[in-house]
Amino acid sequence: MDDKLPGTLPGSRRPGRGPRQAQEIYRATLELLGGGGYDALTVEAVAARSGVNKTTIYRWWPDKDALLGAAIVQSSLLRFDVPDTGTLRGDLSGLVHRLVGLMTGEATSGVVVAALAAVAGRPSLAWLAREFVTDRLAGERAVFDRAVERGELSGSVDPALVLDLLAGAVWSRVMLRQAPVPDDFADEVVKVVLEGCAVRA
Amino acid sequence: MDDKLPGTLPGSRRPGRGPRQAQEIYRATLELLGGGGYDALTVEAVAARSGVNKTTIYRWWPDKDALLGAAIVQSSLLRFDVPDTGTLRGDLSGLVHRLVGLMTGEATSGVVVAALAAVAGRPSLAWLAREFVTDRLAGERAVFDRAVERGELSGSVDPALVLDLLAGAVWSRVMLRQAPVPDDFADEVVKVVLEGCAVRA
Amino acid sequence: MDDKLPGTLPGSRRPGRGPRQAQEIYRATLELLGGGGYDALTVEAVAARSGVNKTTIYRWWPDKDALLGAAIVQSSLLRFDVPDTGTLRGDLSGLVHRLVGLMTGEATSGVVVAALAAVAGRPSLAWLAREFVTDRLAGERAVFDRAVERGELSGSVDPALVLDLLAGAVWSRVMLRQAPVPDDFADEVVKVVLEGCAVRA
Amino acid sequence: MDDKLPGTLPGSRRPGRGPRQAQEIYRATLELLGGGGYDALTVEAVAARSGVNKTTIYRWWPDKDALLGAAIVQSSLLRFDVPDTGTLRGDLSGLVHRLVGLMTGEATSGVVVAALAAVAGRPSLAWLAREFVTDRLAGERAVFDRAVERGELSGSVDPALVLDLLAGAVWSRVMLRQAPVPDDFADEVVKVVLEGCAVRA
DNA sequence: GGCTAAACGAGACGGTACGTCATGTCTTCTT
């Protein structure tokens, strides 16, 4: 997915927007975000760590939030495939598992948690949240369509509601309550939601 | 609940900790937080707006986050009664309604959303989230106990899981996706979760 | 005097040194200098105003001062003919008049004052001052020679001293003290100096 | 003359305006100005050299020129006594000598020349030039009054004109032409000007 | 009613980061 980013292609030259060292800058940005949260993410530190001058960063992104947004979008951290396990329960369980993994995994939790927090509180980053979740929703819709075809689910169930419940539960547990997440958390959550939906049908 | 706070009691004098103008400071803190988010919350602005010297603030709270934490704790914004409608569904629906109201109401959304975002991303405020939700959980436990007594719910259901699902769904809808919240959102969400739980019983 | 400058000759191509748009660049340089003093004279503004790329400027002049020096040298602003009125007093009075005119005239004062100030303080432009005044001195020497021939002046008088007195008086009045220059200033100054010299003879 | 400056009085506390380390700051300012001219005078360098934080400087002076102005005013460099030798010629000769000394002396020329150049070109410092010369003029007026009393000078001679001639000649020689100043320069200049004035009487 | 100690106002200070601007160099891309 990074194929078109500046500085990555040996043959082509700067096909997109961004400084030559864009990759270094993104990396530094996410490292700092992960390391100390939004407050530790300073443009000067990004510049120092990425070996680029501060003005170069300001040349390409109007402010810190724009840089953060670009770094998150470009990163593959917040993107993941839609699973297709053959059952809705399996698909959703996989989704929840991945969410939990992102938010608690050693390598990812720093960035992901900080990014979510930053995005939630900052109007200038709100588009990011919307975009990411809209993406997710679109991708996940296929899962629900398949489930309806299979007869696992009534067509009247709103996929958005289901995803709000599942993703929100992970957020509440991990970020809000900072409680441990048991191994069967994903299965439990999915079971409750799906059976709640099924009964309605 | 404010009975012990400085400056509020007519008869007694400063029985607790805090500056004389604590109320003014808290008010200013939350106004600024609500007005422009965490970034607009500066100690200097709090001092100016509350008519207190900056030094006084630092005398009582070690840093900005401590002040914010105290302001949130002291405020009644994030506290609400546990409803007792006679049915679990009614109780939980009321809870979700209040959450939605807090996060979308004109007077409260600014502060509440900003506070949640700030708390989520800042380790120095993490205790706040834990404490508040723990409080909630404790209060809400009575609701679940009554429901089990009434036979509405199996005793094996984990109240924390239910609350994660409900609160998380509101958060996802309002803060993450920033999508509109339909009038029947609370009922829908509670229905799915409760029926999902009931089936298990 | 501009005949040999690049970009001015229709037939020939770049007969001298300098970019094709040299005239535009010089014009922009002096406009900016006159408009806002040395501080407002930036290479970027010159480039923008003259429609040339910054790089082009740096290709031809090593730095800002070199550009300024070239612009001043090329300009006819600081060059003026040696008057020949038939009397030394008339010649010198004409000279002082012109100096005053340059330093106070609406069209010229901006550039001239800024140029003099810049030159005075900057070693990299010192050659300019020396050159211009040396030029003047050489040109003016004829005036003094004629005066000696006419018996108006003792041969022992140092023309340089006379010019220091006259030019310096204008500078002190206009640039240093920023005092108004009365109409008879030139005559007064010349009278004092010449009579002071005559007495010595 | 520094008695009232901040940080200098042992007993009293901050009687005037200015930071505690004002003296250090002024010193650093003039050192930098003398060392590398106006361009080398940066607020950051002043801060570093004076051991003060940059913000402290900006707290007290709105910009670089204000600092420079204050440093020059405070310094005793540009102040000197009015001589009283008993004769006008002696007094003026002493004045010219001191001017030459200031502009060429090893310890002072850097600062004085740079200050004069900076002042001449910068409207924001123009008041300085006016003030200093006005001061001088006022002080020197006594010299002229005495000379008129002694019958050395006609009362109709304008002291300002005389000082313009004398000071201007020094400036022209030293700063503009950067020519060597012979030992008898002061005497020569004064002789010409005074005899030129005397003749008129 | 005066004394003492806590609390406060006032504000200078060192420090970090902000976002901007200009310098002069260097690397591309174009022609």
Place this chain on the structure above:
DNA sequence: AAGAAGACATGACGTACCGTCTCGTTTAGCC
């Protein structure tokens, strides 16, 4: 191959807050 375009490192600008510190000055509670 030359020259225009413009990205770049560098460094200073002037601003905003941070959190610390030192002083005097209230203010309250107790003799």
